[in-house]
Amino acid sequence: MSEPDYDKEQLLALIAEVLDGRLDDVDRESLNDVLRESPEARRFYRKHMELHARLHLDYVGGQPAEFMPSHVFSRRQSWFSRRRLLVAAAAACFALIVGIALLRKPEPLGVNREFATVESSRAARWDSSNLPTTVGSRLKKGTLRLAEGLVTLRFDSGAQVTLEAPAELILVDPMHCTLANGIVVADIPDSAVGFRIATPSANVVDYGTRFSVIVDAATGETHTQVYEGLVEVEHPQSGEIVSLKSGQLNSADEKELREALDGANEPLGSMPLGPPMREPDWTHLETTQDAYIGISRLKGKVVHRSETLLLVKNGIPHRKTYLGFDLAGIDPARIVEAELILRLAPTGWGxxxxxxxxxxxxxGLLRNDLLWSDESITEETAPANVANQAGLVNTEVQKLGSFLIEQGVQRCQIKLQGESLLAFVRTHAGSNVTLILARDTAEIEDNGLVHGFASRRHPTLPAPTLAIRLTEVAD
Amino acid sequence: MTDPSEEFLYQLTDWQNRLFGYLFTLLGNPHDARDVLQETNLVLWRKMNEFEPGTDFGAWARKCAYFQALAFLRDRKRDRHVFSDDVLALFAEETPSAAYDESELSLALRDCLGQLPERQRQLISRRYRDEIPVRQLAADNGKKESAMKMMLMRIREALHTCIESKLQEMTS
Incomplete structure (x- = not known):
């Protein structure tokens, strides 16, 4: 769509003055100028005034209804019979006609109409849904259950809604959906202002914005965060409403709607962790130390995000994970293969x-004598760390490899092999080694997903593992 | 529908809301629009014999409404006018496409109003049914007037989008 050739905000303000009957001479002149110059502005003006007129008629007008036989407009009639009867009724009472806003309780329309499209899908795995799930599919009223991955829907109203697994979303109409559980991120253009996401504990109504809603599957609690614009969170149980502006968040459960909080860039909730992954049949050395740096502070207080996961994030804060393996007593000459195994698990953050x-x-950290412990490591004391930055001190580390995690993937096992890793392990066998994990890819916007890898404290998933294959002992 | 008077009555009824919307656009307030619509209806009624079934009733009725609006404005003090004559003429020349059946439009609006969140529906109802000025609505809701205007505008935009999509559903 091209840019309008007039100042839309100015025109809206002028329209408001007209509607309020408060147009002064200066306004009048501006309004005439704008409309004289631009056919587009006239179209916009007309559209607004006609809707206003229609709303006025619907509420104030509609007197003929009282004079028309009520059975004429019974709800079950087809369009055609309604039209014909309208003519008959009109003939009976022409003198009284001023408007025909007649139909008080229409049937809901288009139950079987499609009103949204699956726009894109990343690493998606679906649970039983009663709607098609391939990209490009048109969607009508129904339920989508996303088991894994990331799927973006576009409603015909223009609303774009991205679903993050695991999630269950019920599509209602072009301006309305219900999030039973999981995460959605909504991007609402002007055309879809008023778009509503209902949850078990709140109604989130948008006023032109980008925001996210998370519904906890276990408790039904709703967390809403606004990145840009304005939303209103209604609490159906109490009728209360909280407005959230850019950067604000709040939560609601069945009992109460909590007030808006400012500024947290981070946590929104905690999602359940996945089932343990199968282990390959290798000789494993699990971490003896592991920790992440880049602890966030909320109002000056240190907030620990996870005791069991090692967090990695390239945003604020920059989180890196340090892995310590004890290779003492292993003869470098016997190592023929090495593999680092990590398990990615959902953090529920971002x-x-x-x-x-x-x-x-x-x-890999080049020096073996830089001691750290997972109890005491910090942003400042972590070896080779550039504090509060994404990078590491290049001269103190050697890059051993990299891997890719697709957008939306939150559960997988990662295996990293390669000559560099093997050489590094061989060089450093016989002592402690430290590997540092960082994300090269920065988040596109604040509050990006925090990746989490199971630590040695994880209750179900195996710790980060250095798997090595040794040759038979040679005499 | 072969009876000319039946066709005329059907068309006139069907066009009431659109004529009101048209006059509202030209005059800027519902009371004047209503007065001029009644004048227009009388004129159309008197000229019923000039109407040929099967021709464009809407164009004919709009032209008539336009002249009634001009006559009405001439009788008024100048400072009540929203538009200068040349801008009025521009509006009169541009005919919006009237592709939709009036009753479908009305139905779509009701359906869309029904979909608004309760709070927004209340705002719309207070603004239109109770005709409470924006200033007052803003004060009652503890909002700035500009914010309230914007909110109402956004609700109208949302309604408009909703109506368009409903109408497309009905005609597709």
Whole structure:
């Protein structure tokens, strides 16, 4: 769509003055000038005035209804019979005609109409849904259950809604959907202002904005965060409403609607962790130390995001993960293969929509004598770390390899092999080694997904593992 | 529908809301629009014999409404006019496409109003049914007037989009 050739905001303000009967001479002149110059502005003006007129008629007008036989407009009639009867009724009472806003309770329209499209899909796996799920499919009223991945829907109203697994979304109409559980990120253009996402504990109504809604599957609690614009969160149980502006978030459960909080860039909720992955049949050395740096502070207080996951994020804060393996007693000459195995698990922090396909780098710390422990490591004391930046001190590390995690993937096993890793392990066998994991890909917007890898404290998933294959002992 | 008077009555009824919308656009307030619409209806009624079934009733009725609006404005003080004559003429020349059946439009609007969140529906109803000025609505809701205007505008935009999509559903 091309830019309008007039100032839309100015015209809207002038329209408001006209409608309020408060147009002064200066306004009048501006209005005439704008409309004289631009056919597009006239179209816009006409559109607004006609709708206003129609609303006026619908509420104030419609007197003829009282004079027309009520059975004429019974709801079940077809369009055609209604038209014909309208003529008959009109003939009976012409003198009284001023308007015909007659139909008080229409049937809901278009139950079987399609009103949204599956626009894109990343690494998606669906649970039983009663709607088609391939990209390009047109969607009508129904339920989508996304087991894994990331799927973007576009409603015909213009609303774009990205669903992050695991999630269940019920499509209602072009301006309305219900999130039973999971995460959606909504991007609402002007055409879809008023778009509503209902949840078990709230109604989130948009006023032209980008925001996310998370519904906790277990509790039904709703977390809403606004990135841009304005939304209103209605609490159906109490009728209360909280407005959220850019950067604000709040939560609601069945009992209460909580007030708007400012500024947190981070957590929105915690999603359940996945089932354990199968292990390959190798000789494994699990981490003896592991930790992540880049602790966030909320109002000055340190907030620990996870005890069991090692977090990685390229945004604020920059989170890197340090892995310590004890290779003491292993003869470098016997190592013929090496593999680093990590398990990615959902952290529940941040939005996958805000992080594209992401590349991660694994680096090896060149010195073995830089001691750190997972208890005490910090942004400042972490070896080779450039504090509060994405990078590492290049002269102190050696890059061993990288891997890609597709957008939307939150559960997988990663295996990293290669000559560099093997050489590094051989060089450093016989002592402690430190590997550093960082994400090269920055988030596109704040509050991007935080990737999490199972740590040695994880209750179900295996710790980060350095799998090595040794040759038979040679005499 | 071969009876000319039946066709005429059907068309006149069908066009009431659109004529009102048209006059509202030209005159800028519902009361004047209503007065001029009644004048227009009388004129159309008197000229019923000039109407040929099967021709464009809407164009004919709009032209008539336009002249009635001009006559009405001439009788008024100048400062009540929203538009200068040349801009009025521009509006009169540009005929919006009237592809939709009036009753479908009305139905679509009702359906879309029904879909608005309760809070927005209340705002619309207070603005239009109770005819409460924006200033007052803003004060009642603890909002700035500009914010309230914007909110109403956005609701109207949303309604408009909704109506268009409903109408497309009905005709497709």
């Amino acid at each position: 939005l996958a929509s805000h992080v594209p396909d992401a590349t991660f780098s694994v680096s």
